[in-house]
Amino acid sequence: MDTQEYSVSTVLSSFSHCELPNLTDYSVLNKVDSEEFFFDPPLKLHEHLQSGPFILISSPGAVGKTTLAKHIAYKYHGLYWNTAAKRVSGTAFAGEVAHAVGIGKGQQQDLFYENLKSGKSFVVLDAFDEAALISQHEGIESFLEEIGSILRDSSGPSIILTARTEMAEFLLKTCQKYGFGITHYSIEYFHEASASEFIYQYLSYQKRNITAAQKTEIQKYIDHIASIIGNNQPRTFIGYAQVLRILARQVEDVLNSSDDLDSLRLSMKVNSSSHLIYSIIQELLLREQKKLDYLKDRILPHYKDPESIQVVKNLYSKDEQLLRLMSFITFNGAISVSDYDACSKLLQEDQKLYQEALNSWLPQHVFLQERTVMPIFKEYLLAETLLNPSLEIFSDVNDSSIRSQIKLPSRVFLDCYLAISKNTVQGDHIFYIDVAYLSQTTVNQKTLCDIGPLESDDIDDADADSNLYLTFTDSLTPNKPALQVRICQDSNKPIYLNRLENMSVNFDGRLILKCGLFSDHVSIRNSTIECDTLELAGSEIVCETYNAEENRIIIHSNVTRAPGCKIIVRGTKNVKIDIPPQKELKQLLYEFSAYWYSFDSISVSTSEHDAIEQFVYGLKKVLEQFKVDKYGDDPAKFKDKIDARCHTGVKSRVLNFLKDRNIVYEDDYVYKCSLHLMDEYGINRTAYIQQNCSNLSLAYNRYIEWFDQNIK
Known part of the structure; x- marks a missing residue:
């Protein structure tokens, strides 16, 4: 594998002279008319399977594949196709091309294909992970087979595929199966040194000018986060596009509030890398709440009883913000004080004042851009609607919203969900x-x-x-x-x-x-x-x-x-x-x-052996009793427990084999499992849990030797 990192412009240098096809319909083969914020990620070459029509760009989730796909289509004059928008199969490509150029216009369709083959035009096919949920792997395979067959005699690449890492492997193997040429690049995490530049360019895109002193404070904030992460792979956090977008939005919000940027470091209460994304989002929500402190100070003297005083102090709390945001995006920008029950305890004149404040502040919420929730915060809202009882009424609404935009959850969701659920x-x-x-x-x-x-x-x-x-x-x-x-x-x-x-x-x-x-x-x-x-x-x-x-x-x-x-x-x-x-x-x-198959064969003929699948099943049933993944020393389990669970069939035979070879050995009233001998026999947890027979062939061969000596 090439360890060198490449820029997008270097990888796509042959696309610089492409021309956007003139179509009658751009509903599926989209023309990207405007450029979103884009920061050039490093690309790494992994495979080059002969020259051919395909370039594959893979990455972990939410690293920026769709942003990159649309940027490529916009900058290099190509067409963008979201393959998750509707089902694809072995006739989808030709069918959509015919629809795009105009039904019955065979000459234009042939010209479209010729331009793809010659490299004058190209198409970016995005979102294959989500597409597989609709079209299934069979549909994806036949879709690629169709495209590859149409473009088999291409002079160079004209189809760019984007996918998460696991789906990318399937796309690669499909191209190998049919003999299609494909070049595979992966999007790498940004280097730590690029983090501040990412934020500067984002602010520039938002038409925010920043001073040298403000740049210094931004770098101090990034260094502060890096110190919290420590040696725990800082590039995979600070170099993660979604995290950088959240940090950039956080900086932008501080600038919009005319606060000093050093408040970012000073207000950050978290001192651990655990659930750091969630913690940063909570800081954003707390800042939003403080924006209404002026109103609370104004109306608080109107209340004397402790309950009402607490209602005023809690105005625009996290839960209230989330509920109002969900109402705002669900009901087309509607804002009403009565959406949040606790506000009914406010005096009528104070409700009017609060309504005016909400009308001003809610549309400017840090989560919103052009009156819709920014993608970087949608996964956090998904976690909250799944787990927060006060937002349960919006779970179905959120479901349909997700279905309409199909984006699979990524690391932001994982961090937020586990933080809210306390790792359950x-x-x-x-x-x-x-x-x-x-x-x-x-x-x-x-x-x-x-x-x-x-x-x-x-x-x-x-x-x-x-x-x-x-x-x-x-x-x-x-x-x-x-x-x-x-x-x-x-x-x-x-x-x-x-x-x-x-x-x-x-x-x-x-x-x-x-x-x-x-x-x-x-x-x-x-x-x-x-x-x-x-x-x-x-x-x-x-x-x-x-x-x-x-x-x-x-x-x-x-x-x-x-x-x-x-x-x-x-x-x-x-x-x-x-x-x-x-x-x-x-x-x-x-x-x-x-x-039909029997994994746990009760008995075997003296002329036959347990099949490797049966051996691996027996191995799993014995070794899963031990916590081989949680001990530095040999793990132990009571003998009577192991014997009770493994006293018949292949489980009993495998246990006897492991005991005979001292992989499992007795120590008073317990069995212990020798981690050293497991390594020597090529036995590891992933292999036997997943019942990966090929990775356990060494242990199986030793078992057959033992079987021939002791069972036959």
């Missing part, structure tokens, strides 16, 4: 946290999401199985979870999911698969489900695998299926389904009839 997640919000965490994934990094019990520090904790957690593990540190979030709900309540990608679900309870906010189907991809009861409540359940991926579904008790629920198996169809043997259950899931 509700059972029906897991999708949001999963997608938001995955948005941080970078090139050459894989992330596994694990839903299951987290053993307590007490090796004999009887309630350990009820401690359900959402655990994220990165491939770069497979034995050390990057984030663990407790699932906050009663043990008898189900878990709800509408998307399982690179996910392992393993708990004693009920799992419900149903369609959610962003998608009209449930996607299961490269994932494992193991639970007591599975309810298929979505209108469409898509079980898909690509390349070496595999889906595994293991149900111990019962399966139900809602009327009209479709089950579709797609892609390489590498699927294994293990359910109770009742005839009615197998009839209920007849679409899976070709994929």
Whole structure:
């Protein structure tokens, strides 16, 4: 991989002479008429698969792909296509081109294609992550196949694709599959030294002139934030576009208030990097509240009883601001004192004064630009509407707003949600946290999401199985979870999911698969489900695998299926389904009839071995009892607990193998797990939780040797 960083203008130098096509309709193939604020991000080259029509630009979520996509279309005279706006498939490109040039105008359509092939024109295809929720991976693949086939003899690139890191990998592999040339760049985080320049240019874009002294204060503020972050990857925070936009908006608000910029540092009460984005947003809201202090000072003498005095002091609080903002954007700019119940305790004349103040200040709120919520604050509002009881009435409104603009949650949402919820997640919000965490994934990094019990520090904790957690593990540190979030709900309540990608679900309870906010189907991809009861409540359940991926579904008790629920198996169809043997259950899931499998074989013939999938399943069931990811030393668990859970079938055989090889060894009344020998056998947490057979082949080969010596 090339470690050099490139500018956008260098990467797109061949696009400098492009001309905007003259179309009769720009509703899908958009003409970008105005330039938004743009700060040139560094790009890094990752792959160049022969010359061809595609350039792929990837990045973690909310790093600036859409801003870059529109900037490219505007500056270099190209067309912008939001692929998430409507479903795409294997005929979408030709169909939309025909519609854009005019139905029946075949000559103009041919000219459009010729200009793409020669590099005179280009199209930017944006938002593939969101598009996959509507069009599914099959639709995306056929869409790329169509475009690549039309432009196969291109002289150079003319189609720019943007996607988050994980979707980018799928786009790359699709192009490889069909032999299409593609060059892959990633958007890198800005360097720390660029942070202040980003803010200066943003203020210039907003037509704010700043002095040298003010620039010095801005740099001091950035240095102050860097000191709070410490050595914890400051570039991934200060160099994160969304954070820089929030900081720039914060500076702009201070300048608009005629305050000194040193107040930013002096007013910041946070001294930890934990939930720093949320803390900065809270500072913004507090500043907004203080803007009405003049009114409070004026009317406060009118009140004597403690309750009314407190009402006045709390005017324009955080909750009130959020409720008024939601009302303002929902009801087309309507502002009324009565929107907030506590204001009814104000005297009539004071209500009139407050109404005048609201009419003046609310449209100028720091969250708003041209009477709409700025994108950088929408994710914070989403977190608040999901968790704040006073905003619950707006949750459906926010849902429809999100559907109309489809943008998946990113790091801003994650930081804010976990700050509000105190590092817990509700059972029906897991999708949001999963997608938001995955948005941080970078090139050459894989992330596994694990839903299951987290053993307590007490090796004999009887309630350990009820401690359900959402655990994220990165491939770069497979034995050390990057984030663990407790699932906050009663043990008898189900878990709800509408998307399982690179996910392992393993708990004693009920799992419900149903369609959610962003998608009209449930996607299961490269994932494992193991639970007591599975309810298929979505209108469409898509079980898909690509390349070496595999889906595994293991149900111990019962399966139900809602009327009209479709089950579709797609892609390489590498699927294994293990359910109770009742005839009615197998009839209920007849679409899976070709994929029945038994992971926990009770016995094996002396002439046969356990398959590697069965071995890995047994390995997972044994080792998940130990907290191998939470100890520096060998973790321990009571012998009777392990023996009770692993006394039959492949689990028993794998346990005996691990004991024989001293990977699991006895120490008085406990078993301990040797982390050193796990490494020697190539066993790591990510591999066995995800049941990645290829990564555990060394351990399996050793198991076969042991099997031949001890079982046959």
